Amino acid sequence: MSEFQRFLAKRLAISILLTLVAVSVIFVVLRLLPGSPFESLVTAGNLSQQQITEIRAMYGLDQPMWRQYLSYLQSILLFQFGYSILRSQPVWGVLAPRLVNTLILLVPALVTTAVLSSLLGMYVGWNRGSKLEKLSIIATTFLRSTPVFITGILFVIVFAYNLELVPAFGMRSISASPEGYVETFASLDFLHHYILPFTVSVLYYSGDFLLLARNGVVEKRGSEFLKLHRAKGLSEMQQLARAGRNSMLPILTYFALRLGMIFQGLILLEVVFGWPGIGRELVLAIQQQDYPLVQAAVFIMALAVIVANLVADVLYAYFDPTVSTSGGGAA
Amino acid sequence: MSLLDITDLTVTYSTDSGTVHAVNDVSFSIDEGVNYGLAGESGSGKSTLAEAVLGLLPGNGSVESGSIEFNGRDLTGLSERERRDVLWEDIAYIPQSAMDSLDPVMSTGAQIRQAIQTHRNVTDDKARARVRELFEIVGLDPDRIDDYPHEFSGGMRQRVTIAMALALEPDLIIADEPTTGLDVIVQDKIIDKILEIQDRMDSSLLLITHEIGVIAETCDELSILYGGKAMEQGSVDNVLVNPTNPYTMGLKNSFPEIEEGDQDPVSIPGSPPNLSEEPSACVFKDRCPFATEECEASHPDLVDLPNRNHRSACHHVTKAAQMRRDATDPETWGIPDSHDESDRGEVLLETDGLEKYYEQSQPLLDKLRGNDPNYVRAVDGVSLRVRRSEILGIAGESGCGKSTLGETIALLKQPTGGEFVFDGEPYEHYADGNMREFRRKVQIIFQDPFDSLNPRQTVRQLVGEPLTIHDYRTEERERAIVETLEKVGLTPAKKFLDQYPHQLSGGQRQRVAVAKALVLDPDFLICDEPASMLDVSLKVNLLNLLRELADTEDIGIVYISHDLASLVQVSDRLAIMYLGRVIEEGDVESIAAEPKHPYTTSLLAAAPEKDPTVDRDRVLLDGEPPDPVSLPSGCVFAPRCPKAEDACRESEPGLDTVRDGDHRAACYFPDGETPDADGLADDRSDSTYGDPEFSPPASGDSASD
Numbered sequence A: 001m002s003e004f005q006r007f008l009a010k011r012l013a014i015s016i017l018l019t020l021v022a023v024s025v026i027f028v029v030l031r032l033l034p035g036s037p038f039e040s041l042v043t044a045g046n047l048s049q050q051q052i053t054e055i056r057a058m059y060g061l062d063q064p065m066w067r068q069y070l071s072y073l074q075s076i077l078l079f080q081f082g083y084s085i086l087r088s089q090p091v092w093g094v095l096a097p098r099l100v101n102t103l104i105l106l107v108p109a110l111v112t113t114a115v116l117s118s119l120l121g122m123y124v125g126w127n128r129g130s131k132l133e134k135l136s137i138i139a140t141t142f143l144r145s146t147p148v149f150i151t152g153i154l155f156v157i158v159f160a161y162n163l164e165l166v167p168a169f170g171m172r173s174i175s176a177s178p179e180g181y182v183e184t185f186a187s188l189d190f191l192h193h194y195i196l197p198f199t200v201s202v203l204y205y206s207g208d209f210l211l212l213a214r215n216g217v218v219e220k221r222g223s224e225f226l227k228l229h230r231a232k233g234l235s236e237m238q239q240l241a242r243a244g245r246n247s248m249l250p251i252l253t254y255f256a257l258r259l260g261m262i263f264q265g266l267i268l269l270e271v272v273f274g275w276p277g278i279g280r281e282l283v284l285a286i287q288q289q290d291y292p293l294v295q296a297a298v299f300i301m302a303l304a305v306i307v308a309n310l311v312a313d314v315l316y317a318y319f320d321p322t323v324s325t326s327g328g329g330a331a
Numbered sequence B: 001m002s003l004l005d006i007t008d009l010t011v012t013y014s015t016d017s018g019t020v021h022a023v024n025d026v027s028f029s030i031d032e033g034v035n036y037g038l039a040g041e042s043g044s045g046k047s048t049l050a051e052a053v054l055g056l057l058p059g060n061g062s063v064e065s066g067s068i069e070f071n072g073r074d075l076t077g078l079s080e081r082e083r084r085d086v087l088w089e090d091i092a093y094i095p096q097s098a099m100d101s102l103d104p105v106m107s108t109g110a111q112i113r114q115a116i117q118t119h120r121n122v123t124d125d126k127a128r129a130r131v132r133e134l135f136e137i138v139g140l141d142p143d144r145i146d147d148y149p150h151e152f153s154g155g156m157r158q159r160v161t162i163a164m165a166l167a168l169e170p171d172l173i174i175a176d177e178p179t180t181g182l183d184v185i186v187q188d189k190i191i192d193k194i195l196e197i198q199d200r201m202d203s204s205l206l207l208i209t210h211e212i213g214v215i216a217e218t219c220d221e222l223s224i225l226y227g228g229k230a231m232e233q234g235s236v237d238n239v240l241v242n243p244t245n246p247y248t249m250g251l252k253n254s255f256p257e258i259e260e261g262d263q264d265p266v267s268i269p270g271s272p273p274n275l276s277e278e279p280s281a282c283v284f285k286d287r288c289p290f291a292t293e294e295c296e297a298s299h300p301d302l303v304d305l306p307n308r309n310h311r312s313a314c315h316h317v318t319k320a321a322q323m324r325r326d327a328t329d330p331e332t333w334g335i336p337d338s339h340d341e342s343d344r345g346e347v348l349l350e351t352d353g354l355e356k357y358y359e360q361s362q363p364l365l366d367k368l369r370g371n372d373p374n375y376v377r378a379v380d381g382v383s384l385r386v387r388r389s390e391i392l393g394i395a396g397e398s399g400c401g402k403s404t405l406g407e408t409i410a411l412l413k414q415p416t417g418g419e420f421v422f423d424g425e426p427y428e429h430y431a432d433g434n435m436r437e438f439r440r441k442v443q444i445i446f447q448d449p450f451d452s453l454n455p456r457q458t459v460r461q462l463v464g465e466p467l468t469i470h471d472y473r474t475e476e477r478e479r480a481i482v483e484t485l486e487k488v489g490l491t492p493a494k495k496f497l498d499q500y501p502h503q504l505s506g507g508q509r510q511r512v513a514v515a516k517a518l519v520l521d522p523d524f525l526i527c528d529e530p531a532s533m534l535d536v537s538l539k540v541n542l543l544n545l546l547r548e549l550a551d552t553e554d555i556g557i558v559y560i561s562h563d564l565a566s567l568v569q570v571s572d573r574l575a576i577m578y579l580g581r582v583i584e585e586g587d588v589e590s591i592a593a594e595p596k597h598p599y600t601t602s603l604l605a606a607a608p609e610k611d612p613t614v615d616r617d618r619v620l621l622d623g624e625p626p627d628p629v630s631l632p633s634g635c636v637f638a639p640r641c642p643k644a645e646d647a648c649r650e651s652e653p654g655l656d657t658v659r660d661g662d663h664r665a666a667c668y669f670p671d672g673e674t675p676d677a678d679g680l681a682d683d684r685s686d687s688t689y690g691d692p693e694f695s696p697p698a699s700g701d702s703a704s705d
């Protein structure tokens, strides 16, 4: 096994362990929460005690804890999330479209902002002290620190209500009823609705990337190796490219981590723009104590974060030749 | 016409606290095929000058006036594009710190290829072939061109930068401290390599260094800079044999040399001048013992001395012979001529058979099988003893484990075996909740000031940080900081308080690192090559400072360095390390005078000689130390030892094998005992070490005229 493979195996093992821990925590926390999804039904008088016992048996809730845990483990790890209690629909059927909606909004936004803001960050870092640098830092820090719904509402007011350029709400016109993903997302109508939330998320994420890239380049700018590059006769742009390459690692890592967090959606943004994403769905499910739904949503989110961490580690090891993949140091 | 003609060059930096006049009216020229040396203390403007020539001045630095003509073309007037064409094609550069001069995320070969392809239109294959060829020339394995910088040691990285400089066979190579921070043996090899190659290519060399010895051995002409002014220049033979400028005399005095131990190093007391104004008086007047009113009035012009290639800037140049005589006397410089053998106090630190092994990582399967892992024996059974008021010098090549030893006795690393007692308490006592106390009493000064100083903190924050951590002298924080800065020669302290590390010269940064350690008034100081970035005079100042601290404050000091010369100057006792063990130990005088172990002998012989008239036989030890994982049986030095015999390979000699009072060595055939010993021992007795400090003025004058 090569050093890298060994490193990979180790990281994988850690990730699997983490997944198990996360899954168990979800299990325990949900069982500890007071109340059960049936309670509301019982109090409403819709169910008799007899029916409750039957339903409990159907869901396996009369089994001892450890049995429940085992079967829970088995199914959740196989992505069998069961039925939503309140919607009588497979959980996947509820979650999948929401997840897709969230991802289709946030992934392109994140990629766009990672590329654009990092490039801008590198550029302003290189031209340190310029007006552009100050302006961009102030602007992005402002955008980053204002809650996203405020920016969102502001944009809605300006672009939707005042200028009436784009619709303020939702993912598509009320009249549209597309079938399937392709029809849904590859339409002008969708694009029309898409632009505003997309822009707001791009701006929201821009600050971190800009600062990371800028700080990286600023730090590298006075470094000895750039001096040698300069002495070799590299042009300004080539030098900037080397400085950028040397500050790539934190950006890449951060990107991977952010990508994992995207699976949680941006709840406030989804609310402001009426975007049917996974964040909103989770909040609803918790309110309604729809355990299977909550369970599945939280599991997907945790898994995404764990996988993203794994990817970040691997990217790091891959792109940084100095990372010792074996760990132990010698004299 | 000369190759490089610098006329009245003035360079300034603009900073928040005003203008720094780093180079003032310096002129010199370098002819084709000539080696030109540039010497001077830290902050004297050497690097600034080199950067001005290369057009590499940082954004806040600018050439105020003067011209830099290269082959008749003024470099200061070139456009960005024209300059890029000159760089590397005509003028190449070997940077000051090889350790961080290579791009960490680009393979070394690719970096050299980049230099080639930026200027020449060649295919990748051709460029690769050239890189292999260059690796071969500088003595690196051509199969390693795809390795990254971190996979090479410091010395090898320096070779990579040399290979890069040679890539296009430039007319002029500017080498800024090419060997700083490398150990003597590697330094010797690198200088040798540069000379050999440069000879073959017939290019000129501008060598910047604070080691006068290196210049004496390698250069034809030199300039001595101080406070941004050229104090003295001319042919090396003239300037170094018969200096006419008090500064050169002082600099030469302070160059540590391995003596019989009977002569103190004479350093120039005081600190470099304030560069915030253009000099109106002689820049050296504050530290010059010969200063008069005339010196107050104006900075002396550089005048030609009659009949030889020699210029000096001093109002009293006519009294040079007299000054030369006086300069050798420490009292002239206001240093009391005393080396009172301080009565050494109680034992502060004692180790017995101390070990630090690193486990090598091994495959999971082997771990599961329970195979014994391999160990790197970084420190392998070291027994030491340091008393109060005593300086113990630890010397050895890079990689011999001396830094690990330092970190282990600082308890930054856990010893894996052996006994450790500090201040009467064993290791367990400190490991068991008393680490804080230990951390205040024992300070370590690190090898690399760049790594240990946070670039985002000001000097005030840096030096004040330990006070906060240890809640020490917090109510008089500012005073403690200022006092300490002044102790380490950063005067006036006020000027430095708000500066960031990148605004300081290499030497100044190092001193900040020292101040950080001293601010807590420790009992015990571990210095890991604190002087590697310092120029000679400041280095001696620091060594003297350590000496003073040891004598007056009653603290014990362990001084770890590859530079045996400075160790000999400062230490009371020496321990020589090789591959994790101490192979010779004893009083400084007796080791310097009569080394017993062949390794010690070769270390002593690798130190450069500052007198250009002395021809030193270089003793280039072959090879590198063996792999510390699979050590040879018997004497670990045997593979490189010129005297090794079969007996050596059978069993390992203990430190007690040779014993002469306090002086012990681990060798079966020690030097100095068998009269028919090989060449190694002879070399050092005939040329290098028998000489007096340097020739007395009278005889020197006649010799060179």
Ligand SMILES: Nc1ncnc2c1ncn2[C@@H]1O[C@H](COP(=O)(O)OP(=O)(O)OP(=O)(O)O)[C@@H](O)[C@H]1O
Residues within 6 Å of the ligand: B013, B014, B015, B020, B022, B040, B041, B042, B043, B044, B045, B046, B047, B048, B049, B058, B060, B061, B210, B275, B502, B503, B504, B505, B506, B507, B508, B533, B535
């Ligand atoms: N970027 C900078 N901004 C402000 N001052 C600077 C800058 N770089 C250097 N200086 C100052 O210019 C003077 C000359 O520095 P320089 O680096 O040329 O010295 P040096 O002779 O190379 O020293 P060393 O031997 O320590 O490398 C010093 O006083 C230093 O503090």
Ligand code: SF4
Residues within 6 Å of the ligand: B245, B246, B247, B282, B283, B284, B285, B286, B288, B289, B290, B291, B292, B295, B300, B313, B314, B315, B316
């Ligand atoms: S001019 Fe005066 S102060 Fe300057 S070096 Fe000469 S004697 Fe010393």
Ligand code: SF4
Residues within 6 Å of the ligand: B597, B598, B599, B635, B636, B637, B638, B639, B641, B642, B643, B644, B645, B648, B653, B666, B667, B668, B669, B670
């Ligand atoms: S014991 Fe032998 S091999 Fe070792 S140093 Fe002495 S002579 Fe050389």
Ligand SMILES: [Mg+2]
Residues within 6 Å of the ligand: B046, B047, B048, B096, B176, B506
């Ligand atoms: Mg320098």
